[in-house]
Amino acid sequence: MRGSDFLQLDPEPVGRGARTEWLTLRLRTAILDGALGIGSRLPSSRVLAEDLGFSRGTVAEAYRRLTEEGLIAGSAGAGTTVVAAGLLSARAAGRSAAASAAAPAATPAGAPAGRSDAWVEVPGASHDAVPSSLPHADVIDVATGLPDLAAFPRGAWLRAEREVLATATARQLGYAPPEGTVELRHELSGWLARSRGVVAQPDRIIVTGGVTGALSLVAQLLRDDRSVPIAVEDPCAEGSRRILRHWLGEVTPVAVDRDGIEVRRLSASGARAVLVTPAHQYPTGVVLSPERRREIVAWARDGGNLVIEDDYDAEYRYDRRPVRAVQPLAPDAVAYASSLSKTLAPALRLGWLVAPEHLHPRLVELRWAIDLGSPALPQLTLAHLLRSGALERHLRSMRVRHRARRDAALVALREHLPGCSVVGIAAGLHLVIELADGVDDERIAADARAEGVLVQPLGRHFAGVGRPGLVISYAGNHPARVQRAIEVLAHVIHRRGGTLAAS
């Protein structure tokens, strides 16, 4: 009698050609429902195949699909286990833990209160939300602001790390200075000068946990100094706003127009600090104009205020001349933060901060007090990649790759949404489709999700009502999938009445 104790699976009614689909569906359902919680061990494919009377290849294929979906993970010698949870089990966990942030991995801490939708924030440098479950096997995710992670330079990274470990001295494997290893700060000093025009000696660089780590350090200092309020662009990355609100309470939104943040409104706001994304405004993509740059530097110097420059994906420019950072105009008034999360991967949490000299010592002390500084080994590995030129080669190939995806998005937009207003296409990893006033972009995004496409509504990045639109992150998807996503979005938009903004 065929059948498994595991999940009480009964294969009798299943047609031979449908076995893989059936098994994949049964397992996926059990995981998303919570019947198989995180950490549950699945039987080996050999054992389950025997129990069900299936070929081992059938079971292995089902496991492979679920691994691709990020629901399970296997390793030689330790078996296959469930590594993610679905929305239902996450919600149940959430209720039982009294809205604790200890819900399983699929609902990270910081989920916006009151949002019953499956949208979950991955705050901070990611700038975008990640859905808490995968209702379809073939969901296209243009919501998450990730680079093409399939292109992470695994070989180059491992070779560099091997070289580092082969030559590392005991000092290098011990405790690095809290501001970061001298090896990486030395390379970054040159890299930042070459790539962004940033002025920074190695001893003025602080290695942080990504851009968010840098932002958090500065915010804590502002809090200690009572240098409030802090202004943010409106719209701005919701994750950044939430980080700043954690440390500083409320933030002051200042409107952004085609030239970037409106510095006159900033001056009138009474803010003592401001967070800006000058090279490629998030999410609108505009570049802070030369005049606005002069104005914001004057505002900072005249008032003893601080400009925090988030240079998050400035490496990716396609159709325009390079745009220098603001920092070199006024290193005494600008705290510059960037990372390589968009070029390597967020999994490395490698970022840096170049702060005005008068703030530097206190920032280093704070970095020390938080956890003695970032891990040395990834820093040494990155330093190696910078020194050898491998990182710059990788960046060039990523730029080509991302450009192709951007171009595919534009082709699809011309075909499926002709005449729509698109912004931010000259650089970065995302673009914005503007929708007509009054359109409910949250509803459009929900409709899209039902059709298997995850996209960010623009409106949630505004402090107030804002303007409706869709933020399409194209970099993380194969060009054909980007185009398919746009086709679906166009369909959804038209179904709601062709609600595009005049371009």
Place this chain on the structure above:
Amino acid sequence: MRGSDFLQLDPEPVGRGARTEWLTLRLRTAILDGALGIGSRLPSSRVLAEDLGFSRGTVAEAYRRLTEEGLIAGSAGAGTTVVAAGLLSARAAGRSAAASAAAPAATPAGAPAGRSDAWVEVPGASHDAVPSSLPHADVIDVATGLPDLAAFPRGAWLRAEREVLATATARQLGYAPPEGTVELRHELSGWLARSRGVVAQPDRIIVTGGVTGALSLVAQLLRDDRSVPIAVEDPCAEGSRRILRHWLGEVTPVAVDRDGIEVRRLSASGARAVLVTPAHQYPTGVVLSPERRREIVAWARDGGNLVIEDDYDAEYRYDRRPVRAVQPLAPDAVAYASSLSKTLAPALRLGWLVAPEHLHPRLVELRWAIDLGSPALPQLTLAHLLRSGALERHLRSMRVRHRARRDAALVALREHLPGCSVVGIAAGLHLVIELADGVDDERIAADARAEGVLVQPLGRHFAGVGRPGLVISYAGNHPARVQRAIEVLAHVIHRRGGTLAAS
């Protein structure tokens, strides 16, 4: 005419057999004096050999020695650069930067104010100080609380990381939950239960930047709650005290006797929280007795107080039965922190916190706000090592290695300091030699340094005057070097009048 432009080196007077020594000395002097600052590039060995008329092997040997000393580092394709600075150049940098903490790597932030000695603190979980310069080529360092870093399992680590990268999904390379990857928390749950008896489901573990990161998180929460004062053991690790003082202002020292912290004094102190090292008190090495464990749990529960358990090197026990953590006695009242910095390397900054349920959500939110959480890739790699059993195998071999070094220390003590009182030998990575009252252990340490041995005075770990002694960290040195260090220390002690405590 032989001679290099580089440093204006003139080899003419140098005897053939003295070339390596001469070049090593000239380069070392230039680095320690600051003539060659951090980041300065050295000529390739080929070029310098040609200029000086030396064999290439001579120059390569000089470079190798300086690399061993941690002063320079080279990599294929990028040349050799200076990576550390000496005390003189560090002091000069310190003065010019107005006591800024931006001094070169050799003087990390947090250097104790007013200390003119070369001792520089590497605070927090390291528990020990690191000298800012290396006055001799052959200094024996028994001051720094590091494990045997030469034994870092480079091959196993790289293999595990390769496997992780080969199978990692996009989700795993993206943003991990702030509390840490589910993969690592799952493995840690089992590991902590097996190795320490700690009670922790995966969703109650928070991955932090080492034990210091865990301590810092809890301290920030206590500060926000005004749950002060916090008590510390007296003596305790100076680094831990400094971290707590950063976040909480003053700390309340509570004496330690042969059974561990004196809980009656703790009760009388009015403290609302306490940091303890129950498995192997730092620095005395005593174990918190069963009765004291019951008392401290009662103190916590009766008063709604918090015990913070720093389980920093509990894996290393030699002569005694395993000692369970305190946490399982009262998971509701104990915040447990440990790491694998003493088994792998501090370069990884991998630690964890298991906190009482009522504190967990706020700690996760704080972890998020700091920098979105620890890097995922090292976490996934460690999870792999735990899952495959490689970490436990490595730990067993490290235990054998460290035990041999401890035994060598004991042999040397019996030979050179017979009758001295030694504590803390049953476990851990260090032992303490107690000196007679009134002895100036700082002076003994300074004398030892002049003789090429770096050792920590015990007195600086006390809040007040304390008792004099020497903390000898044996784990990071070959047994013969440990013995040589003890021989030198004995010589120094006897020169000062045979000033040992009665044992």
